Amino acid sequence: MADLKMELAAALPRLQKAVFSQPTDGAPYQKAALRPVVIKARSLFQLEGFRDNKAFHRNLTEEELLALADEELSGRYRQALIMTDEGAAQYVLRRDGSYRKSGKSAVPRPGGGAAPTHDREKKYLLAEGENIPALVDLGVFTPDLRIVKAKYDKYRQINRFIELIDDAFSEVEPGPLTVMDFGCGKSYLTFILYYYFAVRRGFDVEMIGYDLKADVVEHCGAVARKYGYDGLRFEVADVSGDVLPDREIDLLVTLHACDTATDYALHYAVRHGAKRIFSVPCCQHEIDQTISCGGDLDILLRHGIVRERVSALLTDAIRAEILEDMGYETDLIEFVDLAHSPKNLMIRAEKNHAPRRRNIPLCRALAKRYGFRQTLLELVDPAAE
Numbered sequence: 001m002a003d004l005k006m007e008l009a010a011a012l013p014r015l016q017k018a019v020f021s022q023p024t025d026g027a028p029y030q031k032a033a034l035r036p037v038v039i040k041a042r043s044l045f046q047l048e049g050f051r052d053n054k055a056f057h058r059n060l061t062e063e064e065l066l067a068l069a070d071e072e073l074s075g076r077y078r079q080a081l082i083m084t085d086e087g088a089a090q091y092v093l094r095r096d097g098s099y100r101k102s103g104k105s106a107v108p109r110p111g112g113g114a115a116p117t118h119d120r121e122k123k124y125l126l127a128e129g130e131n132i133p134a135l136v137d138l139g140v141f142t143p144d145l146r147i148v149k150a151k152y153d154k155y156r157q158i159n160r161f162i163e164l165i166d167d168a169f170s171e172v173e174p175g176p177l178t179v180m181d182f183g184c185g186k187s188y189l190t191f192i193l194y195y196y197f198a199v200r201r202g203f204d205v206e207m208i209g210y211d212l213k214a215d216v217v218e219h220c221g222a223v224a225r226k227y228g229y230d231g232l233r234f235e236v237a238d239v240s241g242d243v244l245p246d247r248e249i250d251l252l253v254t255l256h257a258c259d260t261a262t263d264y265a266l267h268y269a270v271r272h273g274a275k276r277i278f279s280v281p282c283c284q285h286e287i288d289q290t291i292s293c294g295g296d297l298d299i300l301l302r303h304g305i306v307r308e309r310v311s312a313l314l315t316d317a318i319r320a321e322i323l324e325d326m327g328y329e330t331d332l333i334e335f336v337d338l339a340h341s342p343k344n345l346m347i348r349a350e351k352n353h354a355p356r357r358r359n360i361p362l363c364r365a366l367a368k369r370y371g372f373r374q375t376l377l378e379l380v381d382p383a384a385e
């Protein structure tokens with residue numbers, strides 16, 4: 001015979017997760033899960049409850065959790081599973097309100113399951129098994145929250161993205177936060193970003209994902225509603241032409257927004273004073289298609305493969321120079337290892353100085369000399385056209 005609250009109290013220091021299922025009539029949720037979280041350097045426990053296809057989250061101190069264990073957990077669910085570093089124990093509710101404990105078994109090592117062997121030791125900020133059920137609907141997780149094998153590269157990229165976001169925001173006090181994702185596509189990143197900010201960190205997030213594809217936008221919107229992600233919405237828009245809301249934003253992200261869509265996103269960000277930009281460009285064709293010989297570096301244009309790579313790098317170098325002129329401290333960093341994706345460069349920028357006009361004329365001169373077009377340059381410096 002076991003007292004669930006006492007078992008939980010004993011498990012908390014080494015808790016991995018706990019799941020409460022098969023609700024009785026008095027249970028507030030159809031299912032509830034508990035896991036440790038760190039929010040603003042405080043160790044807390046996050047209770048996630050599911051009701052009417054929506055997820056509800058509460059971050060609790062140990063004291064609050066144990067107070068709530070009597071009212072909402074113990075005796076309210078017929079089954080409980082408590083997993084700690086030492087093993088997993090099952091509890092089954094008995095008629096007298098106590099629980100029968102059915103032993104401990106070894107806990108699977110983090111990183112096991114569907115992931116390829118060479119990645120099993122890699123610990124991600126959002127580990128496999130993280131309770132983000134929206135990712136099941138998006139096809140990234142299996143129903144038991146394992147990463148779908150074919151989606152492993154994407155999951156790796158998104159985790160890296162979140163790690164870089166976490167570096168920038170770990171010291172930022174949770175509060176209102178407006179985020180836009182241009183070219184969100186199937187929105188794996190958008191959902192995980194929302195989860196990171198709203199659920200893990202407790203920000204009051206308003207997040208919009210824009211994409212051209214109406215069917216994808218509709219599906220993502222339905223998934224957001226299903227999980228009660230009230231601050232997350234998706235809209236059909238062509239970011240290169242449609243009029244988007246005229247408002248201040250805190251963070252703009254793009255992940256592989258095609259070709260010049262990245263330029264329009266960056267332009268929107270600077271015009272609306274985005275405090276931070278994280279952008280991973282993709283298929284930078286514009287310069288490659290317009291560049292012609294014009295100077296000492298003509299040798300780099302002779303072979304198609306070299307011209308293509310030089311053009312892509314030149315595109316992002318120009319974007320970074322422009323952002324610097326627009327008031328952003330900017331760096332170009334390796335996003336993921338080249339072995340995992342050729343699209344491995346990230347533009348990371350933070351607004352921290354007054355605009356100036358130092359780099360744009362140099363970029364203009366280059367464009368003139370080599371005859372190429374570069375959309376961001378033309379957007380920020382139309383007079384020179």
Ligand SMILES: C[S@@+](CC[C@H](N)C(=O)[O-])C[C@H]1O[C@@H](n2cnc3c(N)ncnc32)[C@H](O)[C@@H]1O
Pocket residue numbers: 182183184185186187188189210211212213237238239240241254255256257258261282
């Ligand atoms: C390669 S996908 C990347 C999707 C997502 N960010 C990801 O990393 O999984 C590029 C997305 O950008 C969208 N896109 C391209 N040009 C766009 C534009 N002008 N306006 C809005 N979305 C655009 C496409 O529809 C596509 O979904």
